[in-house]
Amino acid sequence: MVFLAKPLVIVGLLWALPMAGAVASVDRIVEAAEELDRLHALIVLQDGVVVLEHVQGGPGLDRPANLKSVSKTVMSTLVGMAIERGLIEGVDQSLAELLGERFPAAATPGAEGITVDHALSLRAGLASTSGRNYGRWVQSEDWVAHVLTRPMSDRPGGRMIYSTGPTHLLSAVLAEVSGRSTEALARDWLGQLGIRLGYWPSDPQGIAFGGNDMHISPRDLARLGEWYRLGGELDGRRGLNRDWIDASWQPRGTSPWSGDDYGYGWFVTELAGQTAYYGRGYGGQALFVLPDAAMTVVITSDPNPPSPGGRYFGRLKRLVEVAVRTQAGSASQSLGLR
Template identity: 55%
Template sequence: MSRVFQTLAPALTRRMGLAAVAGGVMLACSPAPAANPEDGAEAARAQSATRGLDAAMVERGLVEARGLDRLHAVIIARHGAVLVEERLRGPGLDTPVNIKSASKSVLSALTGIAIGRGVLEGVDQPVAPVLAADLPVAPDPRLSDLTVGHLLSMRAGLGRTSGDQYGRWVTSPNWVRHALARPFEDEPGGRMIYSTGTSHLMSAVLTRASGRSTHALAVDWLGEPLGIRIPPWPQDPQGVYFGGNDMLMSPRDLLRFGELYRLDGEIDGRRILPEGWVEESWRSRGVSPWSGNGYGYGWFARRSGVHDIHFAWGYGGQMLFIVPSLDLTVVMISDPNPHPRAESHLPALHALMDRDIIPAAVRGAEAGG
């Protein structure tokens, strides 16, 4: 069971950069015994509602979450205050874990910063000149039409390197050249073709244009200003950090990254993302052929009732949800290598949002929280 609104240590509050609410937060720990359990539960529900979440609804969701064997951790923040932290199993909340393809959302943030700093010209910048050294022999002329925006929105038109093509791609001697040599399945700027190789091309563009590794940029442009830890992650044979997969971030640090987006790129009085980048990133430019969700610049989008949800999605259930209308940020971390390999519990994570967490925030808002 979770204790409702135990006071958060001031040091943790400073590290997270989140506003502490009067009376504290909800943390995953054993509750102190109450003289009258019914009175204690009622008081907890009333206190929770005034701080932004309906405690009974949240607890119902946590009961469901504890029954999901693949789910490792849940963190919920509202109005910038951490209200729920629960480690169900697996690594601790401060331990960097593989966020899988949620890395694509981080890569999008780095791209926006690169544009803001003049390292890249903008989303309409052609990428072929930057990647000239890795263009295949007799390149398809359409490669010259590829832009930064096409890579970020998965509308490069190039054949997939994900799915059944993934193994062949990551065992190739040059990942960038292999991705650029894939046959075109649509014109650049056409339909969404989800491919991690397309994101890797964006990592290579950042590396070539800046003269620095993607990891160095992540540490300098996100890690330092956000106060989060971003350890090195795998590189391709040429030393380009894997674009769009295998980044490492702790659940608490992933929440901090999500708060940056909830706050429109400015946090602790410091602008980190260019003005307007969050809105541009969240605007859907394509539609996933599998889920039907919209896709912008590294972010998926869907609706839950009247509320827009923008989310980063990593294989196995590494999820970062942001609901702007409710000032809600939610992290869910799962087993990154489920057996059998499947996204079978992903619908359950979306159901937790739709059935429990969002209604809890709505009820909290109705109660004045």
């Protein structure tokens, strides 16, 4: 019995070390999160397992939060599902063809050449409706017509011009090709993925606000991230097309502010030595997917102005890096590598 007691104690210590390392790594992530006054909620998953759910403000984890421009990432998902269902032929189809009579006769010359690809990648060429132009756009009587009569700042398919206008055009396209409101369509299709859509405002014509103000809970947003991380298959069933995910993550333009690449509703960058795909929204809303690290990270923050903008989002990126590095360290310790 004396000889058996020592091995039992050693085994207990071996179990305790990984657990202590995991707790310490989570504590480091929480400490970093608590330094961000605007942060509302943080979810970190690795290999599909919840590592951390942290709340320090806002509506919590299960109630819908305003995603702001992370809505563009969700819109990309809806467009991909529409293509898979045959409602849209493909990304090379023109918006003029898809919108039909909704395409204004007074559209800016060249706008007829804008395709689904151009709108998804924010390379429509039209002057932005965001920033200082945002107020005039959302106060207009017809948001679709307003977007398509903006002057051309570049050719369709040229440089990335950050604007919510092109993604709102895609919402109009979905309503036109489906014969349903985009909101009803989104509730149906996202619901099939286990994602509940909350409040989503519409323009004066009843078109859901494509690319902004979509409300989804942090936990449901994390579920969307997991669908993407796992190549479109979750819980033993396929809900997204893997080819669409690959296409969405293919860089097609570059942000003039952050320098990060942009695909179809997703930015592409490198964090802690890992390729990271992310959607971001005003005030600090974010969905990060890091496939090689097997991680999905959701962050919600105060969506109200004033927002510290790029500086704050840079801090959110550093928070994700803390999560990646501490989880990698915890995993290596549990394997006896440290």
